[in-house]
Amino acid sequence: NAGVTQTPKFRVLKTGQSMTLLCAQDMNHEYMYWYRQDPGMGLRLIHYSVGEGTTAKGEVPDGYNVSRLKKQNFLLGLESAAPSQTSVYFCASRNPPAGEQFFGPGTRLTVL
Amino acid sequence: SQKIEQNSEALNIQEGKTATLTCNYTNYSPAYLQWYRQDPGRGPVFLLLIRENEKEKRKERLKVTFDTTLKQSLFHITASQPADSATYLCALDSYNQGGKLIFGQGTELSVKP
Numbered sequence: 001n002a003g004v005t006q007t008p009k010f011r012v013l014k015t016g017q018s019m020t021l022l023c024a025q026d027m028n029h030e031y032m033y034w035y036r037q038d039p040g041m042g043l044r045l046i047h048y049s050v051g052e053g054t055t056a057k058g059e060v061p062d063g064y065n066v067s068r069l070k071k072q073n074f075l076l077g078l079e080s081a082a083p084s085q086t087s088v089y090f091c092a093s094r095n096p097p098a099g100e101q102f103f104g105p106g107t108r109l110t111v112l
Numbered sequence: 113s114q115k116i117e118q119n120s121e122a123l124n125i126q127e128g129k130t131a132t133l134t135c136n137y138t139n140y141s142p143a144y145l146q147w148y149r150q151d152p153g154r155g156p157v158f159l160l161l162i163r164e165n166e167k168e169k170r171k172e173r174l175k176v177t178f179d180t181t182l183k184q185s186l187f188h189i190t191a192s193q194p195a196d197s198a199t200y201l202c203a204l205d206s207y208n209q210g211g212k213l214i215f216g217q218g219t220e221l222s223v224k225p
Contacts, residue, residue: 004155031211042217043156043201050211058212090155094213098144098163098205101213103155 002026006091006104013081013111021076021107023091031094032074033058033101034066036087043090049074050096081111114139116204116216124222125192133187133219135202142204145178145185150199150218159200160187192223 007022023032031050035043035058045058047066055066063085065077074093078085091104115138125131135145143164148156162169162178162185169176175188189196199218 033213035215040217043215045212045214048212056210056212059214092155096211098161100146100158100161101148101156101203103157106153106155 004091004093004102004104006089006107008107009105010108011110013078013109015082015111017081018077018079019081019109020078021089021091021109023074023076023093023104025072025074025091025093025102027093027095027102028071029093029095029099029102030071031096031099032068033092034064034074034076035090035092036060036085037090037106038087046076046089083111085109086111114214116140116202116214118200118202118216119219120217122220122222124224127193127223127225129192131189131192131196131221131223133200133221135185135187135216137183137204140183140204140206142180142206144205145176146203146205146213147174147176147185147187148201148203148215150201156201156215189221192221194223194225197221197223 004025033048034046049068052071089107092101094101117136146161147159150156177186199220201218203215
C-alpha cells in the first residue's frame with residue numbers, strides 16, 4: 001500500500017497562475033482533507049470531503065476549490081494564485097467515525 | 113468561537129525525564145481526541161486516540177488523559193529520549209462536526225541527551 005500520495009512535491013508559481021494539487025489514497029477511506037501549514041499557525045483545514053462526489057468548506061476555503069469525482073482522489077485547485085497561498089499543503093484521509101488520519105508527504109508551494 | 117490551544121512555547125527537557133504536553137479546548141464537545149507527531153518536513157503521524165468516556169489511554173511510553181470537565185487533554189512521554197524530539201499535535205473530532213478533524217497549533221518538544 002502506498003497510503004496517501006501527493007503530486008507534485010514542490011511547485012513555484014507566479015501570481016495569477018493556476019494549478020491543481022492531486023491527492024490519492026489506496027486505503028478505501030471515505031473522508032479526505034486538504035490542510036495548509038504555515039509557521040506558527042498549525043494545520044488549518046481548507047476543504048474536506050466525506051464521500052465521493054461531496055465537498056465541504058473548512059476554516060480557510062477562500063481562493064481554493066476542490067473536487068472528489070473518484071473515492072480515491074481529492075483535487076485541490078488554485079484558480080489565481082496569490083503570494084498569501086505560499087505554504088505547505090497536506091492531504092489526509094481516514095474512515096469514520098473515529099479513524100486515525102493518514103497524511104501525505106506534503107506539497108511545498110511558493111507563489112512569487 | 114471554537115478554539116484549541118497547545119503550549120505555544122517549545123518544551124525542552126532532559127533525556128530520561130517525563131514530558132507533559134497540554135491541549136485545551138473551548139466551545140467544543142469532542143467525541144474523540146487524537147494526538148499526532150510531526151517531524152520537520154513530513155506529514156503528521158497518528159499516535160493515540162482517546163474517547164470522551166475514557167479517562168486515560170496508554171501505549172508503551174505514551175499516556176494520554178482526557179478531562180471533559182476541565183476541557184483538557186494531557187500527553188505524557190515517560191523516559192524521554194532524544195528521538196522523541198518532534199512537534200506534537202492534538203486534534204478534536206466531534207459528532208456534530210460533519211467529519212471535520214480540527215488541529216491545535218502543536219508543541220515542539222526537544223529532548224536533550
